[in-house]
Amino acid sequence: xxxxxxxxxxxxxxxxxxxxxxDCMELIKSDRYRISGKVESTASIIRNIIKPFDSSxxxxxxxxxxxxxxxxxxxxxxxxxxxxxxxxxxxxxRIGYGFYLSHGICIVVNEGTVIGNNVNISQFLNIGTNHNxxxxxxxxxxxxxxxxIVEDIRIGNNSTIGAGAVVTKDVPKNATVAGxxxxxxxxx
Numbered sequence: 538x539x540x541x542x543x544x545x546x547x548x549x550x551x552x553x554x555x556x557x558x559x560d561c562m563e564l565i566k567s568d569r570y571r572i573s574g575k576v577e578s579t580a581s582i583i584r585n586i587i588k589p590f591d592s593s594x595x596x597x598x599x600x601x602x603x604x605x606x607x608x609x610x611x612x613x614x615x616x617x618x619x620x621x622x623x624x625x626x627x628x629x630x631r632i633g634y635g636f637y638l639s640h641g642i643c644i645v646v647n648e649g650t651v652i653g654n655n656v657n658i659s660q661f662l663n664i665g666t667n668h669n670x671x672x673x674x675x676x677x678x679x680x681x682x683x684x685x686i687v688e689d690i691r692i693g694n695n696s697t698i699g700a701g702a703v704v705t706k707d708v709p710k711n712a713t714v715a716g717x718x719x720x721x722x723x724x725x
């Protein structure tokens with residue numbers, strides 16, 4: 538697996554880039570671990586994806602990022618899951634290990650956005666840009682429901698963004714922000 542490094546204002550994040558289906562499954566297992574709290578086998582993950590009403594968005598998203606021989610099937614299933622769950626995250630978005638969608642509905646993320654490891658996002662999230670300068674979100678970040686992140690924003694590691702916040706400025710590491718526009722409430 539290849540690693541890409543991105544700079545934050547007060548640190549760096551390392552994002553894994555899958556170079557095979559085995560790498561994709563490693564990322565999927567890390568996502569499933571965040572959901573279930575236990576290490577699952579590949580067969581167990583596939584059984585859970587086949588269940589009716591279970592969200593398969595992250596499974597197909599991860600597989601669609603690698604351009605292997607299953608790319609057509611993976612992209613078809615990804616688009617289907619994306620429409621069903623109302624989640625628009627392009628496959629060009631870089632996401633680290635352990636990504637968690639707490640209530641995956643009505644989520645829009647601009648292509649080019651970078652999301653670190655162990656990030657939780659909630660429903661009605663919008664990460665956008667008008668000038669092709671997407672956000673970079675650090676590791677261990679929690680983003681509450683109905684949050685808007687606008688333009689070239691850097692969100693530091695271990696930060697929390699409160700519900701309904703509109704983030705228009707960089708967020709330092711270990712900070713809790715909320716409000717319109719978002720302001721630092723405290724540091725963890």
